[in-house]
Amino acid sequence: MKLVVLGAGAWGTALAVNLANQRSQAPWVTLCTRRADFCQQLRSDRENRRYLPGVALPETLQLCASEPVGLRELCLGADLVVLATPMAALREMLQSLRDCDAPVVWLCKGFEASRDGAMGLLGHEVQAQVAAHLRVGVLSGPSFALEVAQGLPSALVAASTDAALCQRMVEIFHGPQMRVYASQDVIGVEVGGALKNVMAIAAGVCDGLNLGQNARAALITRGLAEMTRLGLALGANAQTFMGLSGLGDLVLTATGDLSRNRQVGMRLAAGQPLAAITAALGHVAEGVYSARTVAQRARHLGVAVPVTDAVVTLLDGQVSPAAALATLMAREPVAESQRQH
Numbered sequence: 001m002k003l004v005v006l007g008a009g010a011w012g013t014a015l016a017v018n019l020a021n022q023r024s025q026a027p028w029v030t031l032c033t034r035r036a037d038f039c040q041q042l043r044s045d046r047e048n049r050r051y052l053p054g055v056a057l058p059e060t061l062q063l064c065a066s067e068p069v070g071l072r073e074l075c076l077g078a079d080l081v082v083l084a085t086p087m088a089a090l091r092e093m094l095q096s097l098r099d100c101d102a103p104v105v106w107l108c109k110g111f112e113a114s115r116d117g118a119m120g121l122l123g124h125e126v127q128a129q130v131a132a133h134l135r136v137g138v139l140s141g142p143s144f145a146l147e148v149a150q151g152l153p154s155a156l157v158a159a160s161t162d163a164a165l166c167q168r169m170v171e172i173f174h175g176p177q178m179r180v181y182a183s184q185d186v187i188g189v190e191v192g193g194a195l196k197n198v199m200a201i202a203a204g205v206c207d208g209l210n211l212g213q214n215a216r217a218a219l220i221t222r223g224l225a226e227m228t229r230l231g232l233a234l235g236a237n238a239q240t241f242m243g244l245s246g247l248g249d250l251v252l253t254a255t256g257d258l259s260r261n262r263q264v265g266m267r268l269a270a271g272q273p274l275a276a277i278t279a280a281l282g283h284v285a286e287g288v289y290s291a292r293t294v295a296q297r298a299r300h301l302g303v304a305v306p307v308t309d310a311v312v313t314l315l316d317g318q319v320s321p322a323a324a325l326a327t328l329m330a331r332e333p334v335a336e337s338q339r340q341h
Helices: 010-022 036-045 068-074 087-096 123-130 145-149 163-173 186-208 213-234 238-242 244-255 260-269 274-281 286-301 306-315 321-329
Strands: 003-006 029-033 052-056 062-065 080-083 104-106 136-140 154-159 178-183
Touching: 003 010, 010 029, 010 052, 010 145, 029 036, 029 068, 036 062, 052 145, 068 087, 080 087, 080 163, 087 123, 087 286, 123 136, 123 186, 136 163, 136 186, 136 244, 154 163, 154 186, 154 244, 163 178, 178 186, 186 213, 186 238, 186 244, 186 260, 186 286, 186 306, 186 321, 213 238, 213 244, 213 286, 213 306, 238 244, 244 260, 260 274, 260 286, 286 306, 306 321
Parallel strands: 003 029, 003 080, 029 062, 080 104, 104 136, 154 178
Antiparallel strands: 136 154
16 A cells, blocks of 8 residues: 655645554555655654644654656555645646546645636646546545544545545545545535635634624524535535535634634734734635635626625725624525525
């Protein structure tokens, strides 16, 4: 068995540590960074002090560095290649792996930013453009990196339209501390992973303004409805949004203290400028980059996304947190089950 994880951020490192600890008797997981100096630091410290401090890297976890041009050779003979880079790097990575013989799975959650005036894409749409023949899948669900690295219980979804690959993903990732469910609804899993980050920013604003638990519950519930509406318009299965990659990930990211997107919302509510917030986090908060694309695609499809629209105006500095809330509260009442277009 050979598994290669490309990207040594918090989530890539956490997954590599978790998998290496599952089968500690022999090295089978390689964690790859782009920069040689960062790789050397990981080797000497046996810890990712930048992205996942306090978590020891198992001795059986192999470490290497490679530029994108060398990834094909690195992945020769791999049973699975895991892309653990931010959404902004997915296109480049898939292009580098377009001749790869191994199946490729990505962990990033979000929409690609708009390119040359075209609307931003989900991961599977990017892959269809640049590496259409690859066997691919998505691993998603409620998963704070630190808890996964610590071996605390987690449950995730392995999604692929390739049934054999989907089952293979379950076999590889499923372990004593990680339960993995299979899904063929790649669209639904990706939409859930993208929109929950936007909703977590809104939830952070709600908590930062001390609006109470009633308001937070209402926001999460309406956020789930918004997520479902857009997902259905894109071709997803409604049931997916009631599962781990929908409701599960939304609840975790909107309420958990480890959520970077929730922290963005809380700091916006405190009056901090967005540039200072993202710089201080030191990690990518995908909701910041996905919100505008979500709003853009929703408009194109005629789908109402009022929470997302409020987040976009807030991120763009057009309104204050209190004004964004007032706009949401002032909307005309509708039937809860009404499908809004």
